[in-house]
Amino acid sequence: MFKRLFWFLIGFGSGVVAVSKAEAYVRANTPDKARQFVLGPDQNNVAVRTLAGLLNDFNAVRVGREAELNDKYIH
Template structure:
């Protein structure tokens, strides 16, 4: 008698456990739930990307200051008033279409 009762209770508990697991999985796989999960992951990834970009900018500024110090370019503008502003030169481009003569 106790054996039958034990197996009956064990089977009922296993059925409740399995039903609960299946219901949770079904709720997790609904389109609304999947969309919400994807949106959460996208927001999280955006925050991480923003933090990474901030770290990169900070590192770039630190490294630029180190290089300026090493090259002696970190002097204030008052010490070198005669130096002109840096110029950017464009890349000379060939506007003619060249054909290979073979």
């Protein structure tokens, strides 16, 4: 079990490093208009906006599924 956890953490860490390096490369080597098109106008908070969007999508699906199950089994 510890081997799996170790390799998972190694993979996760290398993924974080790769994404941060790729984002730094894009910021350094693309014109401002292209960066705004790809990353949006608020280029400093891309990760926060992405996580917030994923959380909002998850909650919307969760609420919809809960309402569907309530209609099916309660009413």
